[in-house]
Amino acid sequence: MPAYDNAGATISLEDEIPPEHVTIVTDNFDLNQRRHQFQSQKSTVTSRRQQAVCVRRAHKRYGSKSNPNVILDGLNMTVPKGAIYGLLGASGCGKTTLLSCIVGRRRLNSGEIWVLGGRPGSPGSGVPGPRVGYMPQETALFGEFSIRETMIYFGWIAGMTTIEVDERVDFLVTLLNLPHPTKQVKTLSGGQQRRVSLAAALIHQPELVILDEPTAGVDPVLRQSIWDHLVEITKGGRTTVIITTHYIDETKQANVIGLMRGGRFLAEEAPGELMRRYQAENLEDVFLKLAVLQNMGKRRRSSILADIVEKVELPSLPDPSVIDLEEDLGEISGEFGDNVSMSSKGRVVVTPDIASPMEALPPEEKPPTTCFERIKPMQWRHMKSLMWKNFLSLFRNYSLLAFIVVLPLSQMVLFCIAIGHDPVGLPIGIVNYELGENNTNVPCNYEKVCPMDPNTYEWNLKMFSCQYLDFLSKKQPNLVYYPTKEAAISAAYHGKCRVVLVFQANFSSSLIDRMVDPRHATDLDVKNSEIEVHLDDTDKQVQWMLARDIQVSFMDATQNLAKSCKLPTRLLSIPVFFHDPPVYGLTIPILTDFAGPGVILTIVFFLAVALTSSSMLAERNEGILERSLVSGITGTEILFSHVSVQMFMMMIQAAVVLFIGFVFFDLTNNGPLGWVILLTVLNGFCGMTFGFFVSCLCDTERTATFIALGSFLPMMLLCGIIWPIEALHDFLQWISYVLPLTKSTESLRSMLQRGWSINTPTVYYGFMSTGIWIAVYLIASILLIKFKKG
Numbered sequence: 083m084p085a086y087d088n089a090g091a092t093i094s095l096e097d098e099i100p101p102e103h104v105t106i107v108t109d110n111f112d113l114n115q116r117r118h119q120f121q122s123q124k125s126t127v128t129s130r131r132q133q134a135v136c137v138r139r140a141h142k143r144y145g146s147k148s149n150p151n152v153i154l155d156g157l158n159m160t161v162p163k164g165a166i167y168g169l170l171g172a173s174g175c176g177k178t179t180l181l182s183c184i185v186g187r188r189r190l191n192s193g194e195i196w197v198l199g200g201r202p203g204s205p206g207s208g209v210p211g212p213r214v215g216y217m218p219q220e221t222a223l224f225g226e227f228s229i230r231e232t233m234i235y236f237g238w239i240a241g242m243t244t245i246e247v248d249e250r251v252d253f254l255v256t257l258l259n260l261p262h263p264t265k266q267v268k269t270l271s272g273g274q275q276r277r278v279s280l281a282a283a284l285i286h287q288p289e290l291v292i293l294d295e296p297t298a299g300v301d302p303v304l305r306q307s308i309w310d311h312l313v314e315i316t317k318g319g320r321t322t323v324i325i326t327t328h329y330i331d332e333t334k335q336a337n338v339i340g341l342m343r344g345g346r347f348l349a350e351e352a353p354g355e356l357m358r359r360y361q362a363e364n365l366e367d368v369f370l371k372l373a374v375l376q377n378m379g380k381r382r383r384s385s386i387l388a389d390i391v392e393k394v395e396l397p398s399l400p401d402p403s404v405i406d407l408e409e410d411l412g413e414i415s416g417e418f419g420d421n422v423s424m425s426s427k428g429r430v431v432v433t434p435d436i437a438s439p440m441e442a443l444p445p446e447e448k449p450p451t452t453c454f455e456r457i458k459p460m461q462w463r464h465m466k467s468l469m470w471k472n473f474l475s476l477f478r479n480y481s482l483l484a485f486i487v488v489l490p491l492s493q494m495v496l497f498c499i500a501i502g503h504d505p506v507g508l509p510i511g512i513v514n515y516e517l518g519e520n521n522t523n524v525p526c527n528y529e530k531v532c533p534m535d536p537n538t539y540e541w542n543l544k545m546f547s548c549q550y551l552d553f554l555s556k557k558q559p560n561l562v563y564y565p566t567k568e569a570a571i572s573a574a575y576h577g578k579c580r581v582v583l584v585f586q587a588n589f590s591s592s593l594i595d596r597m598v599d600p601r602h603a604t605d606l607d608v609k610n611s612e613i614e615v616h617l618d619d620t621d622k623q624v625q626w627m628l629a630r631d632i633q634v635s636f637m638d639a640t641q642n643l644a645k646s647c648k649l650p651t652r653l654l655s656i657p658v659f660f661h662d663p664p665v666y667g668l669t670i671p672i673l674t675d676f677a678g679p680g681v682i683l684t685i686v687f688f689l690a691v692a693l694t695s696s697s698m699l700a701e702r703n704e705g706i707l708e709r710s711l712v713s714g715i716t717g718t719e720i721l722f723s724h725v726s727v728q729m730f731m732m733m734i735q736a737a738v739v740l741f742i743g744f745v746f747f748d749l750t751n752n753g754p755l756g757w758v759i760l761l762t763v764l765n766g767f768c769g770m771t772f773g774f775f776v777s778c779l780c781d782t783e784r785t786a787t788f789i790a791l792g793s794f795l796p797m798m799l800l801c802g803i804i805w806p807i808e809a810l811h812d813f814l815q816w817i818s819y820v821l822p823l824t825k826s827t828e829s830l831r832s833m834l835q836r837g838w839s840i841n842t843p844t845v846y847y848g849f850m851s852t853g854i855w856i857a858v859y860l861i862a863s864i865l866l867i868k869f870k871k872g
């Protein structure tokens with residue numbers, strides 16, 4: 083017999099196979115009728131593609147190159163079509179990792195995998211896709227859905243009609259002893275949920291069923307009926323099952339079992355043959371013996387393990403001399419040709435049906451050459467299932483619905499009520515010596531007639547301080563009178579008043595001297611004609627507003643005086659005139675109008691972030707994302723289905739915010755309403771994409787929440803929402819310009835207050851910046867979904 087060279091291994095089969103070790107698989111299963119006698123054949127790509135699953139020289143590690151955690155260490159695996167393959171191994175040995183590589187969710191570091199004739203993830207392979215039914219270890223179901231709705235979701239993805247799904251649901255409910263299909267998944271027991279998860283993997287009768295511990299938490303009777311069903315579906319040879327379990331003994335019903343340890347298979351063979359060869363009563367004994375033998379093999383290489391191995395009692399072996407531990411207990415499956423699966427000296431014939439070797443194989447894979455070929459188009463049936471699922475989840479989640487409407491409403495109401503209004507009732511200390519000795523008890527009255535003699539033009543101004551205080555009290559009514567300047571200032575030091583105004587005894591006459599006859603006015607006249615102001619400057623807003631009220635009240639009083647004397651009203655005012663109305667905005671601007679645009683955009687942006695930053699994570703953490711991806715849905719489809727559903731919610735939120743701001747609280751809006759709405763919605767969309775990005779970037783909801791919350795304050799501070807950008811440090815100004823809310827806030831403010839339209843650069847820069855950020859976040863999210871695997 084010739085020698086075969088497969089990837090560097092030159093092995094002659096001729097003398098190695100004692101006839102007694104050549105076994106035909108017969109267990110409960112007519113593979114021997116469908117499969118041909120053992121014939122050694124060269125392992126070729128074609129022969130590998132004819133297996134249901136074929137893994138060659140698989141290496142997989144987690145962690146960095148310098149500190150690797152090697153999970154698969156040159157593993158080979160051959161799963162013939164139509165077989166039940168039991169994958170056994172201790173917890174943590176890498177079974178789930180191997181399965182996720184098979185379904186295309188993780189990549190090997192090196193080696194190759196063929197699944198149903200194609201490479202997982204390659205175009206036309208159907209894997210991930212409807213050819214595979216995958217039941218992950220976690221339940222991976224939607225708690226809010228009923229059993230039937232769960233099946234409809236997975237059935238639709240696989241291209242089934244609702245009628246077909248209903249028929250299968252009836253069958254599976256009986257088979258798996260499930261409760262009524264209308265029952266909500268979250269109300270089921272753990273074992274029932276696992277069975278629903280199994281049903282979801284079987285609903286579309288896939289060619290390859292991969293079940294990660296389907297019988298965990300299932301009672302023995304039901305476990306037997308699940309196995310009976312698996313035997314039944316594999317009978318025709320169309321369906322192949324790979325199953326992992328911790329109940330080693332139940333795999334007696336498998337056609338082939340792979341015993342995994344140390345990143346390789348200790349054996350890959352029919353269970354009956356293994357027990358016979360190792361003269362073991364059960365498979366657990368076989369596993370134990372093989373494990374000890376593997377350790378002995380290692381001992382030769384490593385003295386470190388010597389102590390451990392010496393303590394292990396070697397079980398009795400049929401004839402240890404026939405086993406070359408070093409070579410034979412190493413991984414050898416498939417290296418001799420893909421029609422053979424073998425371990426040790428025994429060979430199990432698992433020759434595929436070669437009557438029509440290329441039947442049902444996907445077309446030869448051509449690697450994508452252009453970027454366009456790499457992008458998978460979205461499929462309507464996937465989008466339909468996803469959008470239906472997302473809307474259903476939304477409408478089942480009442481607290482979330484309330485959150486969507488109540489939160490923007492309450493935040494906008496809070497902003498409009500709480501921000502921008504002038505503080506009223508601030509205590510203002512008054513010391514008015516013009517009222518005489520007993521100044522706190524004398525009423526502060528003044529004559530409203532003109533104090534100027536119409537004939538001589540002599541002024542006889544009296545109690546102008548009272549006239550002034552009359553105007554001041556219209557703006558700040560809480561005037562508190564103190565007898566002396568010292569008492570008032572002491573009260574200010576103790577926080578009893580925010581400002582102290584002192585009027586000297588001859589305030590009115592000195593004022594007239596200063597205005598009418600400045601040539602004879604002394605320094606004392608000037609000093610006495612001034613209102614002495616002592617401010618508590620701790621609060622900039624309060625200080626600024628009090629200073630404004632004090633000065634404006636004076637101008638009001640002088641204008642009133644001029645008016646009573648029929649003089650030009652501005653005659654007695656300071657010679658600085660502020661035009662009314664101003665170029666844009668109000669004569670006395672209110673902070674609500676300044677902060678309003680930024681606050682509207684911030685509310686819409688961050689509510690969208692809050693909605694989306696957990697959506698992908700919730701799917702991922704519940705295992706649903708993994709399951710959906712294996713069923714053929716792409717990350718882009720999941721992303722866009724969330725985008726469409728959350729877009730709907732975000733638009734509701736944007737409408738609530740704008741309605742409350744402009745209709746209820748009458749915020750200034752001189753702008754083109756259409757563009758205002760469009761910018762607000764675009765900005766919410768930008769928040770959504772940022773949320774998706776965070777969701778794809780983080781592994782836990784907690785980290786996502788930290789990032790989402792952590793980004794809130796810097797954006798508020800740096801985007802010119804509460805303080806002008808021009809007041810920032812130069813370096814911060816640069817940062818500010820590249821943040822997503824800066825340009826859009828400027829744009830919205832210009833539209834609302836200045837009435838500018840889209841043809842103004844400030845306005846269209848806002849739209850452009852938002853559009854660029856949307857594209858950046860979307861592309862980053864898609865790339866993360868695509869490449870952020872294990």
Ligand SMILES: Nc1ncnc2c1ncn2[C@@H]1O[C@H](COP(=O)(O)OP(=O)(O)OP(=O)(O)O)[C@@H](O)[C@H]1O
Pocket residue numbers: 144145151153171172173174175176177178179180219872
């Ligand atoms: N994403 C990951 N990053 C780092 N290590 C991981 C990752 N996933 C799994 N591992 C490690 O890889 C090893 C194999 O894990 P895996 O889940 O494949 O084992 P398993 O055989 O399926 O275990 P079990 O039977 O308990 O489910 C474990 O040590 C695990 O800690």
